[in-house]
Amino acid sequence: MVNAMNANPRPAPLQAHEADTAVAVTVAPPASAQQADPWETLRRFTCARIALGRSGGSLPTRALLDFGQAHAQARDAVHTPLDTQTLQAALVAAGFGMPVLVHSAAGDRATYLRRPDLGRQLALASRAALADLHAEACDVLFVIADGLSARAAQTHAVPLLEQTRQRLPAQWRIGPVLIATQARVALGDHIGALLHAQQVVVCIGERPGLSSPDSLGLYLTHAPRVGLTDADRNCISNVRPEGLPYAKAAHKLAYLLAGARRLGQSGVGLKDDSDDRSEGGLPHDADAYRTVSGECPAGEVSSSDQ
Template identity: 60%
Template sequence: MDRRPAPDPWADLRAHTAARIALGRAGAALPTHELLRFGLAHAQARDAVHVRLDPAALAARLQSLGCATQVVRSAAADRATYLLRPDLGRRLDADDAQRLGQAAAPGGCDLLLVVADGLSSLAVERNAMPLVQAIRAQAPAGWTLGPVVVATQARVALGDEIGALLGARMAAVLIGERPGLCAPDGLGIYLTWQPRVGCHDAQRNCISNVRPEGLPASAAAARLWWLCREARRLGLTGVGLKDRSDAATLDAPATPGAAP
């Protein structure tokens, strides 16, 4: 008589997701190894929020790609203030605002990239460089890019003030997303047409979960440029601009000689 345990019907599903499913139990509690995994994930999420980004080091790495850079900070003086006062994370430090205004190039730029720590410095450390590199590599002919602005203690709306000061027609804020227990390093992209102080979230398009295990940098860059082209055509971003980049890829003509 075969006394081997029946195969776990959840095993195949667990192989395809990082979500915590079918964890099992030990009596009325979780198994010890699952409890330890949860504790580790929780600690990694907390670290992602609290660990400080080194803006000078990031700016130096961006300069190695050929990017001009500016380093700024928000009006939140430290991390504790940033977490307690979201409003301060949406406005520039007064001295940095003055300096950026003086650095604006005549004519501005078509797209300004703002790399912001947000709620996960880990996301920026791991994913900002390959994403900026992919965005620059896929830039359409004739589009001008401004300097890459590295911002600390930053919320998404900080890009509005930065973009306005530097005369950007569009601003893309590459920001660390709120970490989850499965993904403490997700990077988000928030695109805003004609950024200015007072813009609200309905005026933005978001590309989320940019990381190797989520949306790869090259795919995120392609989606961003699709949105940029449509934003220029329509003169807006946000709820009036629907992301149909996947459909555009499917509808593209086949490469000559490619298999049907």
């Protein structure tokens, strides 16, 4: 028995410095376990989920935690309600006057998500309210809609409208700004038809992604009316500082508005070649877009009017 015990003696206790060394070796992963991604340099160009690296056969802990946070932010963007009072105050402060608040036929968020068709229709009370406005015909009407990201509308709509206003011809009649809740894009067609707008622009929160929970979309429709489809609209997407900056988006929007006015249509018949007319080639004032819209100063006649 003694010989057997001596054959497998207990190891001697580690000294203090040896214990520290052992712990360090145990906790630290092998140098080959965590590897940098060769695309790492591309991350400075985008916030998309690329070049995440790996730890062994999986993602690093930091990348997994970032994914969880991004997913939570996307869910919050969908379910967080629009703060209409704060948005109204911001529009008034920016000189747009008191906006009109309307609601879709979707009574709550759950209904809105399950019934997209109701998000395209005005609630009966909102229809009556717009009819009571007795609004005169306007050249363009702006609708700020919560869509699938109220955060996007809350944050980016007012700065975008300020930039756009600077680029519209002074003689254009801009209708009252509307704030629409539980809204889908096509709700703008209903609103535009009731308010006799030649064109309507719906500034709406887009479906959030894992790297863009606050992306704003702009949907332009010429001669809005109920029953139009996506083929009748032009879209400018991902408006936010990390995506398409306000000034660039406003340039594109003003260009498309002028082009739709000249052609008498929007959608597939209207091409966005605004990049060929860069901001550097067109001044920021409203007269910049006269050539595109076909409008002439007072006393002159354009070829389309002859």
